[in-house]
Amino acid sequence: MGFSKNFMWGGATAANQCEGAWNVGGKGMTVSDVSTAGTVSDPRYTTYITKDGKPGKAIMFQELPEGAHRAVLDEYYYPYHEGIDFYHHYKEDIALFAEMGFKIFRMSISWARIFPKGIEKEPNKEGLAFYRRVFEELKKYNIEPLVTIFHYDMPVYLEEELGGWGNRELIDLFEKYACVLFNEYKGLVKYWLTFNEINSPILLRNYIPNYPKSRMKEALQILHHQFVASARVVRAAHEISPDMKVGAMLGGVCSYPLTCNPDDVLATQKRQQDDFYYCCDTMARGKYPYYAQRFWEEYDVKLETKEQDFIDIQEGKVDMITFSYYSTGCTTVDENAEKAKGNFTTGAKNPYLQYSEWGWSIDGKGLRYFLNELYGRYQLPLMVVENGLGAVDQLEANGSIHDPYRIAYTREHVKAMRDAIHDGVDLLAYTYWGCIDLVSASTGEMKKRYGFIYVDRNNDGSGTLKRYKKDSFYWYKKVIESNGEDVD
Numbered sequence: 001m002g003f004s005k006n007f008m009w010g011g012a013t014a015a016n017q018c019e020g021a022w023n024v025g026g027k028g029m030t031v032s033d034v035s036t037a038g039t040v041s042d043p044r045y046t047t048y049i050t051k052d053g054k055p056g057k058a059i060m061f062q063e064l065p066e067g068a069h070r071a072v073l074d075e076y077y078y079p080y081h082e083g084i085d086f087y088h089h090y091k092e093d094i095a096l097f098a099e100m101g102f103k104i105f106r107m108s109i110s111w112a113r114i115f116p117k118g119i120e121k122e123p124n125k126e127g128l129a130f131y132r133r134v135f136e137e138l139k140k141y142n143i144e145p146l147v148t149i150f151h152y153d154m155p156v157y158l159e160e161e162l163g164g165w166g167n168r169e170l171i172d173l174f175e176k177y178a179c180v181l182f183n184e185y186k187g188l189v190k191y192w193l194t195f196n197e198i199n200s201p202i203l204l205r206n207y208i209p210n211y212p213k214s215r216m217k218e219a220l221q222i223l224h225h226q227f228v229a230s231a232r233v234v235r236a237a238h239e240i241s242p243d244m245k246v247g248a249m250l251g252g253v254c255s256y257p258l259t260c261n262p263d264d265v266l267a268t269q270k271r272q273q274d275d276f277y278y279c280c281d282t283m284a285r286g287k288y289p290y291y292a293q294r295f296w297e298e299y300d301v302k303l304e305t306k307e308q309d310f311i312d313i314q315e316g317k318v319d320m321i322t323f324s325y326y327s328t329g330c331t332t333v334d335e336n337a338e339k340a341k342g343n344f345t346t347g348a349k350n351p352y353l354q355y356s357e358w359g360w361s362i363d364g365k366g367l368r369y370f371l372n373e374l375y376g377r378y379q380l381p382l383m384v385v386e387n388g389l390g391a392v393d394q395l396e397a398n399g400s401i402h403d404p405y406r407i408a409y410t411r412e413h414v415k416a417m418r419d420a421i422h423d424g425v426d427l428l429a430y431t432y433w434g435c436i437d438l439v440s441a442s443t444g445e446m447k448k449r450y451g452f453i454y455v456d457r458n459n460d461g462s463g464t465l466k467r468y469k470k471d472s473f474y475w476y477k478k479v480i481e482s483n484g485e486d487v488d
């Protein structure tokens with residue numbers, strides 16, 4: 001048993017990382033627009049003006065000084081401002097996706113293109129028209145769009161004036177925004193995802209040194225609002241068009257115990273619960289899981305809720321589960337164990353795995369394991385909506401790019417999906433992350449390239465933006481043509 005004939009092969013992007021045109025077509029400013037460029041060793045910053053009018057910067061995800069306002073400052077470079085200019089190149093890019101044989105393309109909508117501040121009464125027509133053009137272009141090639149409604153791209157106004165997702169007013173605003181999309185694109189878009197990597201507010205505690213307990217309290221309150229918002233949106237989509245399928249999207253935390261010490265095993269189980277299942281259980285089963293109380297107590301959390309929230313969460317269970325999967329990590333109680341980086345699955349270093357240039361483990365078999373874990377738990381259809389290798393590529397004088405490392409990485413993951421399907425997992429789609437080179441979310445670099453399509457753009461913003469086909473482009477085309485049979 002291999003991939004079904006309806007299996008959807010494709011690729012994935014996000015608006016802020018590829019569209020560019022940050023202040024074009026009536027778009028409002030988002031938190032992405034004030035993110036500087038970093039590297040694997042230097043952080044990205046958020047730039048701002050203090051309440052006394054002084055320019056400043058805070059490491060991405062850290063809090064800004066009280067009263068500061070996000071601002072674009074002359075002395076910094078902001079890689080998201082132009083991205084890879086998908087906004088103006090979408091026809092050419094979609095034609096290349098079609099040439100590879102894509103059946104599905106994951107993209108996100110920037111909230112601020114539709115509602116520049118997030119609070120307007122009427123949507124911005126130019127923003128709606130832009131995405132309509134993109135969907136119509138995809139339709140020309142029979143490529144199904146898979147649309148993320150919120151991919152880390154918050155209108156600044158909502159963050160600063162309303163206090164972001166900590167404020168429950170955002171639930172209504174989000175529902176309104178999503179319903180505009182559902183009504184507008186009914187018939188054009190069937191597959192939707194509510195929040196990209198919804199578990200990310202929890203995961204931040206693994207990244208920010210000395211993460212204060214108070215921020216975890218906030219994170220869990222934020223998540224409560226997002227669960228309600230997501231559920232209401234799932235329900236609304238089904239009412240607007242019974243054809244629509246709406247999925248949960250999570251950062252795929254897959255962690256192994258570093259040793260068979262029962263303490264490591266228990267620590268791993270707890271970590272999976274807190275970092276991943278807390279969100280996934282709630283969205284798939286329509287209620288908070290049994291260990292939620294234990295989790296809340298650990299951070300002294302008393303959620304502010306309304307009775308109706310629990311009804312909404314129950315009525316808005318997702319149709320499918322989707323996740324990003326780049327690497328796996330190991331969990332241990334041994335504080336001296338060697339540490340490793342990773343997308344979300346950080347922790348101890350796994351001696352059995354290879355690591356990428358950015359220090360993320362490469363673990364194809366882990367994907368088979370994870371798919372089985374998820375399907376076993378939920379029996380809901382799954383999609384792998386992000387997976388890929390960020391690496392440095394060399395553009396040769398003749399326009400070719402030889403990227404056997406990317407082919408090797410993807411091959412292992414395609415095989416793992418095939419094995420998981422053979423195990424009985426219901427897997428609907430695979431959208432390779434950054435199918436076209438785009439700006440890295442964690443580092444803001446162009447140098448960390450994922451694409452099957454190379455974009456001539458450099459870390460400093462130089463380059464022609466010309467697109468080139470990498471060796472992996474031809475390889476993926478063959479994989480799709482053979483429906484996953486020929487991966488050599």
Ligand code: BG6
Pocket residue numbers: 014017196197251324343386390433439440441442443448
């Ligand atoms: C995921 C995000 O966490 O990882 C993407 O959803 C991101 O937006 C991807 O780009 C890869 O991370 P990075 O930092 O290599 O771009």
